[in-house]
Amino acid sequence: VTRLTTFSGGDFGNWEVESIEAVAGASLPDASWLAVSEDAETAHVGAAWLLRGVTSNQRYTTREEQTILLAEQPQLGRPEATRAALIPIRKTEEWWELAQDERREILADRSKHVSIGLEYLPGVARRLYHCRDFGEPFDFLTWFEYAPSQAAAFSELVARLRDTPEWGYVEREVEIRLVR
């Protein structure tokens, strides 16, 4: 079972790019459309950039948190969710050299990453892809899907996360807003 997903920015795809903005570090090249593919064999001829990641096991959530998340989080692909965002992030080497308990303490206890995300369910659907171990330019790609009525809530969610101690370890972040 491969769980690899490829996101390619360029001249085709099912999502139209509204904006690409660097939040920290370098941005990504311009692209008009984004294609999302779970078929690794698909050729992305002429794409301006490709980002790849895999869904994987949960790295920080406790059973209690995971039970709430599983109950509350909506599926991707809801008909009303015509807005999306792809946010690639790279954290510092300092972050990755922290021990598991130190990372959990910063992410959960001090930054409330999990509980902040829960406040925006079921409005904002979310899926995390891991890519650090593939030697990719980012460590994670987070995909969000929401209805136009949830656009302000989505902006608030990412602003709150960026204001946490955890974000002190983010050295590159790009926000790509999409419409279908």
Next chain:
Amino acid sequence: VTRLTTFSGGDFGNWEVESIEAVAGASLPDASWLAVSEDAETAHVGAAWLLRGVTSNQRYTTREEQTILLAEQPQLGRPEATRAALIPIRKTEEWWELAQDERREILADRSKHVSIGLEYLPGVARRLYHCRDFGEPFDFLTWFEYAPSQAAAFSELVARLRDTPEWGYVEREVEIRLVR
């Protein structure tokens, strides 16, 4: 920085295969030599099998454990360490669906995985490679290196780990003993 290492079993390599034994599930095809390469471009023509993995951040150890490990663990490649073992392992889907706190509780609190390993330092050097997210047939590859005088200690270490609750989640394991 790619941290990918490829292990190939076949007719060449710097380690001679002493034995390949299935501990759980299916074994691997016979091979006389094992080649270890950090160059992903190397062709492994005629290899009987290839296993790939990456070193990555620690997934379970606390700062306290990590500090002790960093102080105690020897480098790979010590001249006296002419014995090695490669142990590929796959855990069950049930394991991967557990939350982080549940996996830590089984691995550390109930199975003493970290503290058992510490008892065999610095005699038995160890490096963990992750491969589950690559769609490989195993989840981890663990590499051990030790002097001939430590062979009995190594056998005791793996026997003790296999006797823990954590090993109830191991569905495939192969032990490859090597000499150089």
